[in-house]
Amino acid sequence: MSAPTFKSFTLALIQLGHIGPEKAANLRHARQMILKAMAREKERKPNVIVLPECFNSPYGHVHFPVYAENINYTPGEPYDISKSPSESVKMLSSVAKEAGAWLIGGSIPERDETDNNIYNTCTVYNPKGDLVATHRKVHLFDIDIPGKITFKESETLTGGNTMNYFDTEFARIGLGICYDIRFPELAMVLARKDCHVLIYPGAFNMTTGPLHWELLARARAVDNQVYVSTCSPARDLNAGYHAWGHSMVTDPLGKIVTEAAEGEEIVFADIDPKIFQDARAGIPVTTQRRFDVYPDVSKGV
Numbered sequence: 001m002s003a004p005t006f007k008s009f010t011l012a013l014i015q016l017g018h019i020g021p022e023k024a025a026n027l028r029h030a031r032q033m034i035l036k037a038m039a040r041e042k043e044r045k046p047n048v049i050v051l052p053e054c055f056n057s058p059y060g061h062v063h064f065p066v067y068a069e070n071i072n073y074t075p076g077e078p079y080d081i082s083k084s085p086s087e088s089v090k091m092l093s094s095v096a097k098e099a100g101a102w103l104i105g106g107s108i109p110e111r112d113e114t115d116n117n118i119y120n121t122c123t124v125y126n127p128k129g130d131l132v133a134t135h136r137k138v139h140l141f142d143i144d145i146p147g148k149i150t151f152k153e154s155e156t157l158t159g160g161n162t163m164n165y166f167d168t169e170f171a172r173i174g175l176g177i178c179y180d181i182r183f184p185e186l187a188m189v190l191a192r193k194d195c196h197v198l199i200y201p202g203a204f205n206m207t208t209g210p211l212h213w214e215l216l217a218r219a220r221a222v223d224n225q226v227y228v229s230t231c232s233p234a235r236d237l238n239a240g241y242h243a244w245g246h247s248m249v250t251d252p253l254g255k256i257v258t259e260a261a262e263g264e265e266i267v268f269a270d271i272d273p274k275i276f277q278d279a280r281a282g283i284p285v286t287t288q289r290r291f292d293v294y295p296d297v298s299k300g301v
C-alpha cells in the first residue's frame with residue numbers, strides 16, 4: 001500500500017515520571033498525563049501522543065516476567081478490545097478514544113502465551129481506540145561497560161522478528177524501541193518503506209544517554225532524511241534504573257525541534273512536511289545511492 005500524503009501534524013512526547021511498583025498506579029498516571037497533553041488550550045492539540053519504554057512497570061529483567069501481560073494480537077486481524085486479556089491495552093485503547101488522538105503506547109512487557117516468550121512490546125491505537133499496530137523490540141539491550149552499567153534484557157526477554165510501521169491520515173510512522181535505534185539498517189529500511197517519521201519509545205541511562213542518545217536520534221534523522229523522535233521516562237534516582245530523559249524530536253536535517261530536560265514533562269513538536277521535502281530536494285541523497293558499488297540491503301524485505 002502506498003504511504004499517505006505527508007501533512008503537518010503535532011506530536012506530544014510524555015516523559016512520564018512516577019513509574020513505580022504498582023502497575024495500576026502507573027496506568028492511572030499515564031492516563032492522566034495523556035489527557036493533560038490533550039488539554040492544551042492556546043496551541044495546536046496533539047494528533048499523536050507517545051509514551052516511553054516500559055511505562056507500566058519498573059525497568060529491569062527481573063520485573064518483566066512479573067508485569068508481563070498477554071495481548072494476543074495478530075497483525076492484520078481484527079482485535080476486539082473488550083476481549084483483550086491486557087489491562088494496559090484496555091486502558092490505552094480507552095484513553096486514545098477519549099483523547100481522540102493517535103497513541104503510541106510506549107512499551108510494556110508482553111507474554112505471548114503461544115510460545116511463552118516475553119517481549120518488550122509497543123502497541124499503537126487510532127483515535128477510535130482500535131489497536132492498529134505493535135512492535136516487539138528487535139534488538140535486546142545486552143551491554144556490559146565495566147564499572148558503569150551491565151544490563152541483559154535477554155535474561156528474560158526474547159527479541160521480536162518483524163519491522164513495523166503504520167499509516168495515519170497525515171504520515172507513515174515507523175516504530176523502534178530504544179536499543180533498536182543503534183541499528184541503522186532498521187531505520188533505513190523503514191525510511192525506504194516510505195516512513196516520514198520514526199518513533200522510538202526508549203530509556204537510555206546515565207552512561208550511554210550523555211554519549212549517544214541525541215547523537216543517534218540525529219544520525220538516524222540525517223541518514224534517512226526523516227523526522228526521528230525518542231520518548232524516555234523521567235529520571236528517577238530512587239528507581240533501580242536511572243533513565244536519561246531528554247525526550248526529543250529531530251527534523252530531517254538533524255536539527256532538534258524540541259527536547260525535554262530530565263524530569264516529568266510533556267513536550268510538543270509541529271511536524272512540517274516542507275522541511276522533509278526541502279531536505280530531500282536540497283541534499284538529494286535519496287536519489288543518489290550507488291547500488292552498483294554497494295548492495296541495496298533494503299531489497300527483499
Ligand SMILES: NC(=O)CCC(=O)C(=O)O
Pocket residue numbers: 053140141177178179180182202203204205208209212
Ligand atoms: N532500554 C534500552 O534499550 C536502553 C538502550 C541504551 O541505553 C543504549 O545505550 O543503547
